[in-house]
Amino acid sequence: MSTEPLRYQSGFGNEYATEAVPGALPQGRNSPQRAPHDLYPELISGTAFTAPRHENRRSWLYRRQPSVVSGRYQAYAQPYWQTGPDREVILAPEPLRWHPIPLENAEVDFVDGVRTLAANGDAEAQSGIAAHVYLANRSMERRAFVNADGEMLFVPQQGRVVLTTEMGVLELKPGEIALVPRGVVFKVGLPDGPSRGYLCENYGAQFRLPELGPIGSNGLANPRDFQAPMAAFESDAGPYELVKKSAGRLWRAPMKQSPFNVVAWHGNLAPVKYDTANFMTIGSISFDHPDPSIFTVLTSPSDTPGTANCDFVIFPPRWLVMEDTFRPPWYHRNLMSEFMGLVYGEYDAKPGGFKPGGASLHNAMVPHGPDEEAFEKASSADLKPQKLDNTLAFMFESRYRFIPSAWAMQSPALDTGYADCWAGLKDQFKP
Numbered sequence: 276m277s278t279e280p281l282r283y284q285s286g287f288g289n290e291y292a293t294e295a296v297p298g299a300l301p302q303g304r305n306s307p308q309r310a311p312h313d314l315y316p317e318l319i320s321g322t323a324f325t326a327p328r329h330e331n332r333r334s335w336l337y338r339r340q341p342s343v344v345s346g347r348y349q350a351y352a353q354p355y356w357q358t359g360p361d362r363e364v365i366l367a368p369e370p371l372r373w374h375p376i377p378l379e380n381a382e383v384d385f386v387d388g389v390r391t392l393a394a395n396g397d398a399e400a401q402s403g404i405a406a407h408v409y410l411a412n413r414s415m416e417r418r419a420f421v422n423a424d425g426e427m428l429f430v431p432q433q434g435r436v437v438l439t440t441e442m443g444v445l446e447l448k449p450g451e452i453a454l455v456p457r458g459v460v461f462k463v464g465l466p467d468g469p470s471r472g473y474l475c476e477n478y479g480a481q482f483r484l485p486e487l488g489p490i491g492s493n494g495l496a497n498p499r500d501f502q503a504p505m506a507a508f509e510s511d512a513g514p515y516e517l518v519k520k521s522a523g524r525l526w527r528a529p530m531k532q533s534p535f536n537v538v539a540w541h542g543n544l545a546p547v548k549y550d551t552a553n554f555m556t557i558g559s560i561s562f563d564h565p566d567p568s569i570f571t572v573l574t575s576p577s578d579t580p581g582t583a584n585c586d587f588v589i590f591p592p593r594w595l596v597m598e599d600t601f602r603p604p605w606y607h608r609n610l611m612s613e614f615m616g617l618v619y620g621e622y623d624a625k626p627g628g629f630k631p632g633g634a635s636l637h638n639a640m641v642p643h644g645p646d647e648e649a650f651e652k653a654s655s656a657d658l659k660p661q662k663l664d665n666t667l668a669f670m671f672e673s674r675y676r677f678i679p680s681a682w683a684m685q686s687p688a689l690d691t692g693y694a695d696c697w698a699g700l701k702d703q704f705k706p
């Protein structure tokens with residue numbers, strides 16, 4: 276693949292078309308008797324054939340060898356990557372928080388560096404998600420990965436990530452995110468060395484842009500700011516290893532050729548990246564703190580309208596101008612369960628205690644809100660317009676309660692004193 280600056284195609288879920296070799300895409304049909312350049316046409320679908328048209332996703336790949344050409348699979352041990360909730364973990368209904376999850380000393384690539392923090396749902400029932408971190412210090416060279424259990428949302432926190440996918444290459448820096456559809460083969464390169472980030476593995480319906488309702492036809496994440504790769508293929512011969520996640524287990528198979536052998540593709544199923552700096556943030560310009568749903572970048576619906584399998588929500592730099600308002604989040608108990616991470620900066624509800632690379636978990640009906648420091652500051656602040664700058668927190672919000680992994684519960688990063696951040700809130704009632 277070339278070393279020129281990457282070019283991308285614009286849009287989310289639209290019909291992309293790209294060829295690395297001119298003329299490689301058949302015209303007017305998908306599977307001619309012999310495809311141009313004698314490539315193999317191959318279909319990948321992200322929805323059932325009969326899914327409603329507005330949700331239907333599939334792409335046609337024109338490749339040097341079809342994906343079916345592979346060696347046999349053998350079990351692959353990666354005990355830290357869990358699927359669904361660990362039923363052995365007993366979880367008190369309390370708020371949880373983790374200090375930044377430290378990178379480990381062992382040489383690991385992305386596949387070996389995934390650590391499940393919490394998960395819910397059931398991959399076989401196509402519901403729920405897992406919240407992982409990846410802690411990696413080695414690029415995947417001749418090793419590729421494919422997830423048959425769900426799509427993968429990348430939220431890099433430290434270090435750039437080069438995602439080489441079957442459909443081309445995406446380069447990400449912290450502040451950007453990427454979505455790799457279920458079943459699309461990829462590998463992770465680390466141009467900056469040691470790298471940490473968050474992952475949402477979504478077993479449920481594919482992430483899509485939220486409805487905008489009264490906001491209208493523009494705003495939040497605009498479709499044109501999503502970027503899909505241009506077709507690109509590896510031409511050096513030689514063996515590869517493919518690691519596949521399927522039904523909660525990992526498998527490895529030898530391949531004689533690089534799986535990154537797609538010369539052209541078209542369709543509306545594709546990996547995409549998005550720079551959160553392009554998020555058009557909406558907030559209150561009168562009073563009150565709005566619900567965080569105004570910050571939804573992508574949503575994976577469940578079968579109950581408005582009650583997401585997962586909402587991906589960001590808390591980006593923004594102005595606070597509300598009058599006569601306690602500006603940070605209110606104290607609350609929610610039906611939905613909230614897993615949060617911090618890419619950089621400070622989060623206004625927890626200015627000291629929540630650190631980049633850390634995480635927090637507030638499950639259904641677990642009370643939470645601003646810590647004592649945030650409460651004291653915000654209840655006596657001068658309410659002039661204030662820019663919350665240099666900050667990016669996010670939330671994976673789900674209708675299903677998250678169960679932390681045993682690894683996360685035993686990690687030295689678990690903040691055992693978290694609940695103390697509210698202990699000093701006094702009864703200041705003045706009758």
Ligand SMILES: O=C(O)Cc1cc(O)ccc1O
Nearest residue numbers: 566567603604605613624643
């Ligand atoms: O708990 C949190 O910090 C996330 C959150 C933010 C907000 O502005 C309103 C509700 C909410 O759950």
Ligand SMILES: [Fe+2]
Nearest residue numbers: 607613637643
């Ligand atoms: Fe919350």
